[in-house]
Amino acid sequence: MELLLLLCLVSSTGVTMVMGHARLIDPPGRSTMWRYGFHTPRNTDDHQLSCGGFGVQFYQNGGKCGVCGDRYDGARDNEAGGKYANGIIVHTYKMGEILRARVEITVNHGGWFEFKVCPTNNPGKRATQDCFDKYLLRQTNGATRYQVRPGLGPVTIELMLPSGLTCTQCVLQWRWNTASNVACDGSNCCRGCGPQEQFYGCADITITGDKNNNSPYVHQAVVLPTNKPTFRPTFRATFRPTNRPTYKPTARPTYRPAPVNPNPVLPVNSGFPDSFIPVGQILQNPNPVVPQAPACTAKPFWRVMFPLSSQADKWCKDTCLNGLCPLDRCSQSCWSVK
Numbered sequence: 001m002e003l004l005l006l007l008c009l010v011s012s013t014g015v016t017m018v019m020g021h022a023r024l025i026d027p028p029g030r031s032t033m034w035r036y037g038f039h040t041p042r043n044t045d046d047h048q049l050s051c052g053g054f055g056v057q058f059y060q061n062g063g064k065c066g067v068c069g070d071r072y073d074g075a076r077d078n079e080a081g082g083k084y085a086n087g088i089i090v091h092t093y094k095m096g097e098i099l100r101a102r103v104e105i106t107v108n109h110g111g112w113f114e115f116k117v118c119p120t121n122n123p124g125k126r127a128t129q130d131c132f133d134k135y136l137l138r139q140t141n142g143a144t145r146y147q148v149r150p151g152l153g154p155v156t157i158e159l160m161l162p163s164g165l166t167c168t169q170c171v172l173q174w175r176w177n178t179a180s181n182v183a184c185d186g187s188n189c190c191r192g193c194g195p196q197e198q199f200y201g202c203a204d205i206t207i208t209g210d211k212n213n214n215s216p217y218v219h220q221a222v223v224l225p226t227n228k229p230t231f232r233p234t235f236r237a238t239f240r241p242t243n244r245p246t247y248k249p250t251a252r253p254t255y256r257p258a259p260v261n262p263n264p265v266l267p268v269n270s271g272f273p274d275s276f277i278p279v280g281q282i283l284q285n286p287n288p289v290v291p292q293a294p295a296c297t298a299k300p301f302w303r304v305m306f307p308l309s310s311q312a313d314k315w316c317k318d319t320c321l322n323g324l325c326p327l328d329r330c331s332q333s334c335w336s337v338k
């Protein structure tokens with residue numbers, strides 16, 4: 001369990017690598033709107049608005065977080081007055097309409113999403129959590145919590161906007177409470193219980209009451225990136241390599257034995273003369289046939305987190321055995337650990 005906590009501390013501090021976890025893409029969040037044509041400051045860490053990370057949130061700030069995912073004790077860049085919060089309305093909805101929210105997951109830690117809105121009607125005014133809590137949105141199936149399923153990429157959540165709520169400016173708050181580790185709520189302990197790594201996103205929207213109203217705001221279509229995500233899934237169940245390596249050595253080595261020297265000088269520790277293709281060279285082929293499944297090992301950056309590298313390998317084997325196999329930390333072969 002401590003190791004799993006560490007896992008997310010490492011990823012959210014970004015010391016060793018940029019990882020991220022998820023971002024609100026539709027309506028695009030304040031830190032994400034630059035990706036969709038808005039001339040707002042770029043936040044490339046928009047997929048980790050995670051309260052400064054698990055350690056900062058729960059060990060320094062008593063579990064508190066900025067309402068839009070900024071660390072509680074830091075600059076509130078994603079709240080009114082912050083550099084990403086410019087009051088630009090990214091989407092206009094009608095009262096009571098279905099809001100199809102989209103969240104792009106880059107690292108999947110399970111858990112659940114919740115969505116809330118706060119009518120501020122003033123881009124300079126910060127939304128409070130109390131205000132958000134008054135408008136917890138339900139999905140079209142009636143549930144308020146969206147249970148995150150395995151997989152990566154965008155997911156769509158159909159939310160019902162409250163009847164009677166209109167606003168020139170509302171803030172939509174997305175919050176992800178992950179199931180990154182096993183912890184407890186009182187005596188009830190489970191994966192996902194208790195303090196968990198959290199992610200947020202806030203978007204500025206308008207909700208108009210007049211169904212025939214031509215919105216005074218430009219409704220800017222959200223164009224999703226056409227590139228397929230390059231992230232690799234962290235859930236073991238949903239990812240299986242579909243293609244086996246297709247490379248087959250087509251040519252036999254062209255080595256022909258040189259005329260037999262009655263007194264050959266052979267390199268020490270090698271059964272072959274120098275012109276024979278060394279094994280290492282064959283393995284540099286982009287699609288090598290690997291005769292044996294390689295061992296499940298930890299990647300170098302992850303390895304250095306452990307006192308002994310064997311502990312890192314064991315961590316990978318155990319974690320992948322438990323069904324939560326982070327490919328960024330463990331070798332590809334860890335998928336097949338049984």
Ligand SMILES: [Cu+2]
Pocket residue numbers: 007008011021107109180197
């Ligand atoms: Cu994490």
